[in-house]
Amino acid sequence: EAGVAQSPRYKIIEKRQSVAFWCNPISGHATLYWYQQILGQGPKLLIQFQNNGVVDDSQLPKDRFSAERLKGVDSTLKIQPAKLEDSAVYLCASRRTRSREIGETQYFGPGTRLLVL
């Protein structure tokens, strides 16, 4: 079974530029998460999708970050314009079900390492 795919793996941009990240979850996984992981910290949830609908985006800085999951499969996360503090690893994860009754774990992609100069 293929894992979660992300691209690009690395990105270097200047502040105020725009950047987009792509994620392809594991086939059949209904739930998709985007996390931001700053060096030395644990992942912080940015947005959660259930199929193509947003479940939680309370921690997404909506003035500059946007995300979509068209057709309930692939997802893109965009930053426009980028700030220095956006330098981090952006992790995509997927999960088979949203059900609380099942102890399903998340499966993480390799991440995109973003450096904003």
Added chain:
Amino acid sequence: ELKVEQNPLFLSMQEGKNYTIYCNYSTTSDRLYWYRQDPGKSLESLFVLLSNGAVKQEGRLMASLDTKARLSTLHITAAVHDLSATYFCAGTTGNQFYFGTGTSLTVIP
């Protein structure tokens, strides 16, 4: 919001020794998860703990959950170099995951 704290943040231990990583959380968590992250790599799922008293073991790692104390532990038995990594615990409320700051483990030969 669920707060998750881990300690220690950094752990250096000799091969063959035992040690425990602690994970405390602030409010009721539906489940408790443990992940491993190697440098420059993504997170790999280790354990899912579903209820009070749950214990899971895989090789030299054993995880347990005490929901009354809001505490999970990850016990390392007879550490080996291959266990060097950062370990994260995560609690959940609803379907949202809240991660601890991680424990960076270095096993010294």
